[in-house]
Amino acid sequence: MVNQATQLAVKADAVVKNFGETAVLRGLYLDLPTGEVTVLLGTNGAGKSTFLRILAMLTEIDSGSISMHGVDVAQNGPIVRAMTGSVLHSPMLYADMTIRENLMFFAEMYRLEGVDELIASTTAQVGIEPRIDDRVRTLSHGFQKRVALARALMHEPQLLLLDEPESGLDSDSVEQLDRIIENYKSMGRTVVMTTHIVEHAMEIADRAVVLNNGTVGLNKTNPSGNREEILAAYSSTGNDR
Amino acid sequence: MLKKVLDLLDPLLILSAALMGVALYLIFIWVPTETNQGAVQRILYFHVPVAWGSMLGILVVSGSSFMYLWKKNEKWDRLAVASAEVGVIFGAIMLLSGMIWARPVWAVWWTGEAKLTTALILFFIYVAYLMFRGYFPPGAQRQRLAAIIGVIGAVDTPIIYFAANLWSQAHPPLITGPAADAESTLGSDLGIVLMASTLAFTFLFIFLVQTRYKIRKSEDDLVELKRILSTSAMTGVN
Amino acid sequence: MMGSLSVIWAIGRKDLLLEIRNKDVVVAIAGFALLVLVIFTFAIDLNQGNAKLVGPGVLWAGIAFAGVTGLNRAFALEVEGSTLEALMLAPISRDLIYLGKALGNFLFIAVAQIIVIPVFAVLFNLVVFRWEMLVISLLTTIGFSAVGTLFAAMSVRVRAREVMLPLMFLPVVTPLLMAAVESTSHMVHGRSWSDMAQWLQIAVAFDVAFVVISAFIFQHILED
Numbered sequence: 001m002v003n004q005a006t007q008l009a010v011k012a013d014a015v016v017k018n019f020g021e022t023a024v025l026r027g028l029y030l031d032l033p034t035g036e037v038t039v040l041l042g043t044n045g046a047g048k049s050t051f052l053r054i055l056a057m058l059t060e061i062d063s064g065s066i067s068m069h070g071v072d073v074a075q076n077g078p079i080v081r082a083m084t085g086s087v088l089h090s091p092m093l094y095a096d097m098t099i100r101e102n103l104m105f106f107a108e109m110y111r112l113e114g115v116d117e118l119i120a121s122t123t124a125q126v127g128i129e130p131r132i133d134d135r136v137r138t139l140s141h142g143f144q145k146r147v148a149l150a151r152a153l154m155h156e157p158q159l160l161l162l163d164e165p166e167s168g169l170d171s172d173s174v175e176q177l178d179r180i181i182e183n184y185k186s187m188g189r190t191v192v193m194t195t196h197i198v199e200h201a202m203e204i205a206d207r208a209v210v211l212n213n214g215t216v217g218l219n220k221t222n223p224s225g226n227r228e229e230i231l232a233a234y235s236s237t238g239n240d241r
Numbered sequence: 242m243l244k245k246v247l248d249l250l251d252p253l254l255i256l257s258a259a260l261m262g263v264a265l266y267l268i269f270i271w272v273p274t275e276t277n278q279g280a281v282q283r284i285l286y287f288h289v290p291v292a293w294g295s296m297l298g299i300l301v302v303s304g305s306s307f308m309y310l311w312k313k314n315e316k317w318d319r320l321a322v323a324s325a326e327v328g329v330i331f332g333a334i335m336l337l338s339g340m341i342w343a344r345p346v347w348a349v350w351w352t353g354e355a356k357l358t359t360a361l362i363l364f365f366i367y368v369a370y371l372m373f374r375g376y377f378p379p380g381a382q383r384q385r386l387a388a389i390i391g392v393i394g395a396v397d398t399p400i401i402y403f404a405a406n407l408w409s410q411a412h413p414p415l416i417t418g419p420a421a422d423a424e425s426t427l428g429s430d431l432g433i434v435l436m437a438s439t440l441a442f443t444f445l446f447i448f449l450v451q452t453r454y455k456i457r458k459s460e461d462d463l464v465e466l467k468r469i470l471s472t473s474a475m476t477g478v479n
Numbered sequence: 480m481m482g483s484l485s486v487i488w489a490i491g492r493k494d495l496l497l498e499i500r501n502k503d504v505v506v507a508i509a510g511f512a513l514l515v516l517v518i519f520t521f522a523i524d525l526n527q528g529n530a531k532l533v534g535p536g537v538l539w540a541g542i543a544f545a546g547v548t549g550l551n552r553a554f555a556l557e558v559e560g561s562t563l564e565a566l567m568l569a570p571i572s573r574d575l576i577y578l579g580k581a582l583g584n585f586l587f588i589a590v591a592q593i594i595v596i597p598v599f600a601v602l603f604n605l606v607v608f609r610w611e612m613l614v615i616s617l618l619t620t621i622g623f624s625a626v627g628t629l630f631a632a633m634s635v636r637v638r639a640r641e642v643m644l645p646l647m648f649l650p651v652v653t654p655l656l657m658a659a660v661e662s663t664s665h666m667v668h669g670r671s672w673s674d675m676a677q678w679l680q681i682a683v684a685f686d687v688a689f690v691v692i693s694a695f696i697f698q699h700i701l702e703d
Contacts, residue, residue: 020379023468058564060702062381082570092565094493096500108489109569111482151565310699365650372646376637385699386633390647393629396692397651404654404681411661 008070009034009159009190010055015064017050024050026214027064032207034069034158037181037191039201039223041234042211048194049089051211052163055192056086068159082110085157087165091144092151095137099128099147102136103154110155122150127176141168149180160184162193166200178204198234202227210234253451257444264441267434275431284342286434290442292335292360297446298328299363299394302370306391309384315461318384321391323453325370327446332364353412358405359398366394379464486571490579494553495586503556508542508549508591513598515541520602527604534603535663539619539656542595546588546623547645553584554631563635567701577628577697581690584624584631592616611666611675618682619659622689626651629693632700658682 010032017025024047032038040048053059054066057077066073073080093102100119107115123129126146136144145168152160160181166174181191181204195201201223202208208223209216210233218233220226268286275282301324309317339357340350351357370390377383498504519537523529557563557580566576596616600607630647634640659682662675 018380018468021464021467021471023471056568058567058702060381078570078572081568084568086568088561088564090561090564092561092568094497094562095560096497097493101496105489105493106565106569109486109566109571111486111570310696362650362653365646369643369647369650373633373637373643376639376643378636382636382702389629389633389696389699392696393626393651393689393692396688397654400654400681400685400688403684404657407677407681408657408661 007034008032009036009068010192011067011070012051013065015051015054015066016062017047017054017059018062023214025054025061028211028215030209030216030219032190032192034190035185035188036206037185037204038193038207038209039205040192040194040209040211041198041201041230042217046211047214048211049163052086052088052161052192052194055159056084056088056161057081058088082155083158084161085152085155085159086161086163087145087148087152088161088163091136091141091148093136093144093147096135098135099123099132099139099150102147103151106151107154112155118154122154125153125180126150142170142173145169146173149177153180158189160189160191160193162191164194164196166195166197174200198231202230212236251448251451253444253448257441257448260437260441260444264434264438267437272430272434278346281342281345284338286438287442288335288338288342289435290439291331291338293439294442294446295328295332295335295360295364297443298324298331298450299367299398301450302328302367302391303395303398306388307395309388310392315384318388319454319457319461320450321388322371322374323450323457325367325391326453327449329364329367329371331446332360332367335360336364353405353409355402355406355409358408359402362401362405363394363398366390366397370394483575486575487579487582490566490576491582491586494580494583497556498583498587501556504549504553504587505590505594507552508545508588509594511545511548512541512591512595515544516595516599516602525603530603530605531664531667534599534605535660535667537603538596538599538663539659542588542592542619543623543649543652543656544645545591545595546627547648549587549591550584550624550627550631550648551634551641551644553587554580554628554635558635563701573698573701574694576701577632577694580632581624581628581693584628585620588620588623589616592620605667607667609666611662611672614679615659615662615666615675615682618679618686619655621686622655622682623652625686625689625693629689629697629700632697652685655682655685658685 008031010030012028012030015025015028016023024045028047028051040051042048050059054061055068057073057080068080068083071080071083094105097105103119103122104115107118112118119132120129123132126149128143128146128150131139131143136147139147145165149165162181165177169177181193184191185206193201193205203224205223207219207221208226208230209220210218210230212218212233217236218230220230223230264286268283272283272286274280302321305317305321305324308314309321343352344350370387373390374383374387377386516537519525519533519541523533523537525533557566567573596607596612599605627644627648630644630651634643634647637643658678662678662682665675665678
């Protein structure tokens with residue numbers, strides 16, 4: 001049993017989250033195995049972003065429990081955060097510092113070693129090294145998003161959380177993102193993402209999870225083989241709010 | 242109709258009303274007028290119990306804020322907000338009644354005496370506590386942050402008191418009224434009336450906090466119901 | 480331990496770097512405090528007799544009000560780009576984020592005082608370049624930034640946070656403000672350390688209590 005638990009990258013049990021009168025997650029159960037790319041689907045307000053924020057430990061759950069790689073999140077914040085890399089809606093960068101200064105600073109926050117080589121390799125991976133000494137304020141939104149991705153990858157997390165990573169990216173950048181996700185998976189690591197480009201996501205994902213009304217409406221592996229069913233479940237959630 | 246009226250009669254309400262009647266009798270009819278200060282001295286029979294009530298309020302806010310941060314149980318948050326509201330009202334009455342008493346007796350409305358300064362600053366902290374709750378969006382975070390203000394207020398209290406004490410030593414309060422230093426001429430009668438009045442106000446305090454707590458509980462239940470209703474509306478069940 | 484200190488220092492240094500580029504916070508604090516001083520030289524009929532009496536109070540009231548404005552701005556900067564969330568994603572405990580931000584705020588208020596206190600000495604014609612002033616100023620700034628950082632983080636999501644922060648901050652720091660005013664008053668009257676010892680003790684007690692409790696409590700503030 002214990003062995004099986006550690007195989008799971010994410011294990012969410014009866015997770016409840018309310019914001020005042022609004023119930024966002026109403027007892028959500030979800031097990032995600034290590035080494036899979038999971039795409040979370042659902043309309044606005046279905047709880048995708050909230051669930052990602054909970055996994056990133058930015059939002060505290062009201063009840064229930066979450067563990068990652070067998071480590072309980074509530075008790076082991078720093079350990080779990082070290083295993084997790086996140087790119088959420090905002091790029092979360094200091095606009096008046098350069099890319100290099102931002103990455104250097106966050107490397108210190110993650111207590112990384114060999115920072116210079118690490119920054120060189122990560123920036124090359126996401127293709128931002130030509131402008132590494134430019135201030136973030138001068139970069140386009142899509143470019144800032146790539147810097148945010150570099151920040152999330154720098155400490156080589158076991159679990160990568162991406163909240164609508166394609167928004168603001170051009171098609172070349174999206175392809176590059178796909179390669180990064182693919183590469184990540186090939187190293188046996190886990191990716192959990194939300195998206196607004198459903199068709200595309202089903203091609204790269206190993207598992208599609210449709211969130212409906214704060215619970216898991218559908219949980220299917222091999223999404224490209226089950227596209228009809230997933231799309232049906234997804235569109236049936238369309239009537240909320 | 243009669244049943245409705247009877248339902249409203251909480252035992253605590255009956256008890257505090259009865260005690261209040263006794264206290265009023267003692268204050269206005271039984272106890273003789275204090276000869277140095279005159280009739281105005283009777284204000285103290287209200288001022289002291291109300292001040293005690295506001296201090297009790299602060300104690301309960303601090304204690305239950307601490308308990309909320311520790312146990313994360315909503316009932317502690319309800320208790321904290323209920324006693325903060327009642328405590329702030331008692332505090333306002335304390336400040337006003339004190340000033341009305343001080344003007345003829347001390348010849349000033351206000352002075353930098355340590356207890357007065359401490360009471361005023363604490364009053365401001367707990368007003369800020371209530372304002373913060375009013376301004377903040379509802380949810381668990383509001384309760385946590387409010388509890389933090391409650392705990393901060395508790396930590397600050399002894400420091401405020403020491404500072405105010407030291408300050409009033411450096412700047413002796415100007416108390417020049419006619420009867421400021423005179424001994425009370427009432428002897429033990431004063432103690433009896435104060436005791437009775439304090440008891441009455443304590444039960445009033447408990448009754449008010451309990452009532453506010455129940456309202457708060459109903460408000461929380463209502464929010465819970467709205468959440469559940471929004472579920473069934475969205476899934477199309479019912 | 481060394482690792483924690485370097486994280487705290489990294490956050491403080493980052494704030495300093497951004498401040499050197501933006502000059503938002505120090506200019507706001509120093510400018511506001513200087514205006515308070517100047518306005519008071521008109522508002523009270525200042526002369527040789529009463530400068531020692533009212534000067535210390537005006538100085539610290541000005542710094543307290545100005546400090547609140549600056550703290551508001553300092554935390555808003557961290558929230559605008561959601562960078563506070565980036566700090567929260569890092570595998571460091573929340574108290575280090577608090578201590579790092581408090582260090583940054585401490586530096587801002589301290590630098591502002593380096594500008595304000597000499598001007599105060601000129602306007603009120605008082606001798607302030609003494610060791611006592613340094614100690615008073617350090618103790619007061621520690622307390623201001625400890626409480627201010629905590630409350631600024633709390634009021635970030637509040638409607639009307641410009642109003643809420645001073646309403647929480649000022650009553651809580653009153654004992655520290657009393658200590659600063661009274662010890663500065665002893666100093667300008669040329670009295671000895673032993674005269675102000677009790678006030679300095681209160682300031683130290685305040686600083687220790689609030690640095691410890693704020694670091695401990697800060698984890699409850701950040702998650703929504």
